[in-house]
Amino acid sequence: MSEHDNGVPLLEVRHVSKYFGSVIAIKDISMEVRAGEVTCVLGDNGAGKSSLIKILSGVHTYDEGEFLVEGKPVRFSGPREARAAGISVVFQDLATIPLMSVWRNFFLGSEPTIGVGPLRKLNAGFAKRVMREEMHKMGIDVRDPNQAVGTLSGGERQAVAIARAVYFGAKVLILDEPTSALGVRQSGIVLKYVVQARERGLGVIFITHNPHHAYPVGDRFVLLNRGKLVGSYTKAETSLDELTKMMAGGEELERLSRELEKMAADPEMKQVARQMAQEANRPGI
Amino acid sequence: MSVAGTQPVQAPAPRQAGLGDERLARVSVLVRLLQRPELGALIGALAVYLLFATVDATSGHLFTSIAGMQNWTDAASTYGIMAVAVAMLMIGGEFDLSAGVMTGTSGLLLGMLITRYAVNVWLGIVLVLLFAGAIGAINGVLVVRTKLPSFIITLATFFVLRGVDVGVTKILTNTVRFDISDQAPGFASAQSIFGGTFLAPYNFQDAVLWWIAVTIVATWVLTQTTFGNWIFAVGGDSNAARAVGVPVSRTKVILFMYTAMSAALVGVMVALRFKGIQSGQGVGLEFFYIIAAVVGGCLLTGGYGSAIGASLGALIIGFAQIGIIFANWDSNWYFTFLGVILFVAVGVNTWVRRRAASARR
Numbered sequence: 112m113s114e115h116d117n118g119v120p121l122l123e124v125r126h127v128s129k130y131f132g133s134v135i136a137i138k139d140i141s142m143e144v145r146a147g148e149v150t151c152v153l154g155d156n157g158a159g160k161s162s163l164i165k166i167l168s169g170v171h172t173y174d175e176g177e178f179l180v181e182g183k184p185v186r187f188s189g190p191r192e193a194r195a196a197g198i199s200v201v202f203q204d205l206a207t208i209p210l211m212s213v214w215r216n217f218f219l220g221s222e223p224t225i226g227v228g229p230l231r232k233l234n235a236g237f238a239k240r241v242m243r244e245e246m247h248k249m250g251i252d253v254r255d256p257n258q259a260v261g262t263l264s265g266g267e268r269q270a271v272a273i274a275r276a277v278y279f280g281a282k283v284l285i286l287d288e289p290t291s292a293l294g295v296r297q298s299g300i301v302l303k304y305v306v307q308a309r310e311r312g313l314g315v316i317f318i319t320h321n322p323h324h325a326y327p328v329g330d331r332f333v334l335l336n337r338g339k340l341v342g343s344y345t346k347a348e349t350s351l352d353e354l355t356k357m358m359a360g361g362e363e364l365e366r367l368s369r370e371l372e373k374m375a376a377d378p379e380m381k382q383v384a385r386q387m388a389q390e391a392n393r394p395g396i
Numbered sequence: 397m398s399v400a401g402t403q404p405v406q407a408p409a410p411r412q413a414g415l416g417d418e419r420l421a422r423v424s425v426l427v428r429l430l431q432r433p434e435l436g437a438l439i440g441a442l443a444v445y446l447l448f449a450t451v452d453a454t455s456g457h458l459f460t461s462i463a464g465m466q467n468w469t470d471a472a473s474t475y476g477i478m479a480v481a482v483a484m485l486m487i488g489g490e491f492d493l494s495a496g497v498m499t500g501t502s503g504l505l506l507g508m509l510i511t512r513y514a515v516n517v518w519l520g521i522v523l524v525l526l527f528a529g530a531i532g533a534i535n536g537v538l539v540v541r542t543k544l545p546s547f548i549i550t551l552a553t554f555f556v557l558r559g560v561d562v563g564v565t566k567i568l569t570n571t572v573r574f575d576i577s578d579q580a581p582g583f584a585s586a587q588s589i590f591g592g593t594f595l596a597p598y599n600f601q602d603a604v605l606w607w608i609a610v611t612i613v614a615t616w617v618l619t620q621t622t623f624g625n626w627i628f629a630v631g632g633d634s635n636a637a638r639a640v641g642v643p644v645s646r647t648k649v650i651l652f653m654y655t656a657m658s659a660a661l662v663g664v665m666v667a668l669r670f671k672g673i674q675s676g677q678g679v680g681l682e683f684f685y686i687i688a689a690v691v692g693g694c695l696l697t698g699g700y701g702s703a704i705g706a707s708l709g710a711l712i713i714g715f716a717q718i719g720i721i722f723a724n725w726d727s728n729w730y731f732t733f734l735g736v737i738l739f740v741a742v743g744v745n746t747w748v749r750r751r752a753a754s755a756r757r
Contacts, residue, residue, distance in 0.1 A: 191641070202639065208632035210699040211625075219629050220641035222622040232620040275640075 119182040120145050121314040122167065122198065122283045127176035129162055135338050136162040139176070142333045142343060144283055144314035149305060151317045151325035153358055154335035160318050163335070164285055167316065168200045169193030180283075197282035203289055206272035209261030213253055216260050217242040217275050245274040249307055265293045266300030273304050277313065284308055285316045290324050302328050322354040334358070433693030434705030436744045440691060440737065441708045441715070448719025459722045466598045472714025473603035474499075474662045476707045478681070479688030480607075480614045481658035483706035486689050487618070488651045489631035489698030490539060490546040493682050494531075494553035495659050500677030501557045502528050502663030504565055507574025507673050510583075517582035517668075521590075524660050531557075532656030536649030546652075558679055565675040575672040583668070590661075591669030603665050607707065610658070614703035627651065631698030687734055688713055691741040712737060 120143040129136040137159040144150045154160045165171040166178070169187030178185055180196050187193045190200075207216045214235070223234040223241075239256040246253045249270050260268055269289050276284055286305065290298040305328045308315050319325050325332065332349060334341040334357055342349075342357060371384035429435055452459040458467075478495055485492055502524050509520040535553055539546045565572055578584070590606075593599035618624040626647045629637035638644045659678070667673040690696065691712055692705025713734065720730050 206636065208629055208636050208699065210632045210695075211628050215625055215628065219625060219637065222625055224622060231622075232616075233622060233625065235620075 123179040125177040127173045137338045147312050148330040149309050149315040149328050150331040151329035152333045158335040159338040199276035199281035200285040201272040202287050207260045212257045214239045214242045214256040245278045266297040269301050270304050283314045287318050322358050326351040433702045437692045437705045437708035444712050444715045451723040453724040454722050468714040468718040469604045470601045471717045472710045473607040475713050476607040476710035477610050478685040479706040479710040480610050480703045481655040482685040483689035483694050485651045485655050486694045487631045487701040488627045492655045493550040496678045496682035497557045498659035499663040502660035503667035503673035506667045510580045517586040528656040528660030529653045532653035536652030540645040562675040572675045587668045590665045611707040687738050
């Protein structure tokens with residue numbers, strides 16, 4: 112699966128911590144991303160996923176630990192530096208501009224031009240061709256480059272953002288909850304692009320709270336809870352059932368189900384409590 | 397893309413890039429046309445033209461004559477110059493309610509510089525443009541910094557300038573207007589550029605040429621340049637634009653400056669053409685500019701629209717203003733007419749855009 116298994120990780124953090132005043136955002140987190148691998152970062156809301164992304168993408172600096180890119184320690188002063196180092200984030204909701212055409216979105220902020228002086232203009236022909244080629248590589252045939260991005264499906268929109276990041280030199284792609292707002296089918300399409308990015312030799316960091324999305328595509332799994340590292344596994348070391356159970360927080364669910372059963376008089380709530388108990392005891396769904 | 401239903405199910409993507417190119421030709425002309433924001437305005441302009449050509453009550457049907465054309469292009473030209481600027485700003489996601497009064501402020505400043513300080517007219521024009529650029533920059537920086545709606549910021553600018561216009565004029569002249577002597581240095585040459593006429597027997601206004609030039613340049617900037625790409629982006633989703641490195645604040649401030657400087661251009665034209673300017677000049681015109689831009693297909697929420705559409709919107713206003721006079725109607729119906737046009741245009745534009753979007757799936 113990976114071509115550089117023995118090499119240096121593209122990106123690695125060791126025992127990284129970040130504090131906001133007295134609040135611990137993340138504490139003692141270690142993880143690595145290798146070329147041609149998908150590292151999934153799993154955690155519930157407030158687990159520290161966004162703080163971790165913000166450190167990796169240069170939005171925040173870290174207070175303790177080490178951050179290595181291709182083996183060299185780095186300390187980014189802003190997102191621009193991180194991008195220059197080949198680390199690109201695709202935000203779920205900030206990825207594209209719906210009313211603009213696909214090719215304009217693709218090159219937004221880095222427009223190719225021809226001509227000089229006041230006659231310098233967008234090189235639309237080049238932009239359209241490159242966009243179509245890059246989208247082809249992701250398995251999408253864009254028939255009309257002038258099509259507004261808003262008319263694409265949610266999955267395809269993510270694909271535009273991913274293809275753009277790859278074209279502009281991303282080596283590490285951070286996907287922030289790319290499937291959370293999508294239906295089952297569209298999520299599947301996005302997962303396909305995640306695999307495609309991996310097969311093209313990129314290191315992918317896939318942030319999600321859904322182990323069912325993470326497990327099929329992931330090579331490494333990093334679990335966070337309340338800003339701390341709960342576990343770090345390779346695919347061989349874990350299973351979907353285990354991941355799901357750890358994500359749900361087995362003990363916590365069990366306790367909740369008991370409480371519910373005590374409080375609940377009506378049969379419907381009892382049913383909910385029973386289901387939670389089952390989920391807590393039986394690994395997997 | 398295709399018209400719904402005519403496209404076969406997408407074949408497995410061919411591996412080699414560029415193979416799909418021939419599919420581009422299958423995009424029907426109709427869909428292409430429907431995608432254009434100015435289509436509604438074009439149809440509207442034709443309809444309004446036909447309406448006033450029909451109800452024309454003048455002897456010899458002036459409305460459709462060249463003399464009539466001189467009349468309605470004259471009326472539309474200054475609206476057009478401003479509508480294009482307001483449309484660019486609206487595509488960039490912002491409003492400028494001070495655009496109307498700014499034409500008055502600029503004209504009055506030119507009058508003051510010429511009559512009070514004996515400044516050469518050409519130098520005066522340069523100073524007025526710089527002043528307008530500064531006002532536009534203040535509008536823009538305030539909007540970008542405070543993150544308040546531009547509607548509120550420029551409403552404040554509007555009222556400040558409106559008061560200053562009358563107040564300062566009264567202090568300096570004891571009247572409510574500045575008269576500019578045609579003996580002022582540089583007046584003749586400046587007037588021939590900004591306030592003169594061309595095509596001798598018919599005497600079309602110079603402003604018409606400015607209007608056409610402004611529309612062409614604005615269209616080029618919007619559709620062919622990097623800056624144009626940024627305008628659509630900051631209006632479409634400023635956060636997403638910022639995330640990919642578009643200088644959002646700079647783009648917006650430049651748009652505000654361009655709008656104010658367009659107002660200065662119109663103010664200079666009015667002052668030179670009429671050899672003077674009233675202190676109330678331009679108040680209320682901002683709404684005509686916004687109507688022209690919206691009729692021309694601009695979305696009030698930003699990110700969509702065209703300069704040609706805004707010009708067509710201004711043309712419709714020109715048709716209505718002159719057509720109602722030629723039809724011998726009470727000229728007050730002009731406002732009602734524009735209100736109805738605005739309603740219809742917004743309805744048609746929304747419908748057209750939905751059709752265009754759904755035809756592409």
